Every structure is written in C-alpha cells, then in structure tokens.
Amino acid sequence: MPELIRAEDVIELLLAEQILEPQEPITPKADLFALGLDSMALMQLMLQIEIHFVISINPAEFAREHFATAEALAGFLTRKRLKAV
Numbered sequence: 001m002p003e004l005i006r007a008e009d010v011i012e013l014l015l016a017e018q019i020l021e022p023q024e025p026i027t028p029k030a031d032l033f034a035l036g037l038d039s040m041a042l043m044q045l046m047l048q049i050e051i052h053f054v055i056s057i058n059p060a061e062f063a064r065e066h067f068a069t070a071e072a073l074a075g076f077l078t079r080k081r082l083k084a085v
Contacts, residue, residue: 005053005077010070017048028071033064042067055080 007028014020014032022035037045045067046057055077066076 003081005074005081007070007074009053010073010077013048013052014045014070017044019045019048026070028074029069032067032069032073037067049077053077053081055084 011026011028014026019041020026020032020036022030026032026035050056057080061080065072067073
C-alpha cells in the first residue's frame with residue numbers, strides 16, 4: 001500500500017526547500033497563501049512535490065483549496081497517490 005503523505009511532510013518540504021520562510025511556525029491548518037505562497041512559490045512547490053513525492057500535478061487539477069493549508073495539500077497528494085495504484 002502506498003505511503004500516506006502527512007501535513008508534517010508538506011511543512012518539512014516547504015521549509016527545507018525554502019519555499020516559505022514564515023516568521024512563525026507553520027501549522028497544518030495555517031493558510032499557506034497568507035504565509036507567502038504566491039505564484040512563483042507555488043510553481044517551486046509543484047516542482048518539489050514531483051521530485052520528493054514523485055507525484056505530478058496536472059495544471060487542470062490546480063485548485064486553490066488543494067494548496068490552502070498543509071493539511072489540505074497532504075490530503076490531495078495522498079488521494080492522488082492512492083489513485084495511482
């Protein structure tokens with residue numbers, strides 16, 4: 001069975017790749033757009049998702065609600081991973 005992706009995994013990726021550099025810790029329910037996730041950071045995040053989680057996101061699948069929080073993104077990525085099996 002494929003490994004689930006946790007909100008903590010997403011947060012770790014955001015920080016390790018310096019996609020976001022917030023003043024306060026990122027929580028699973030924190031609004032990523034309010035923390036600085038703009039169009040450039042989003043493109044970098046999508047690239048890193050492909051590298052680290054080996055999941056491709058089709059531009060047609062882009063929806064703000066999928067990227068709103070680390071928790072939402074982890075759920076979206078886990079669903080994609082489970083569908084691929």
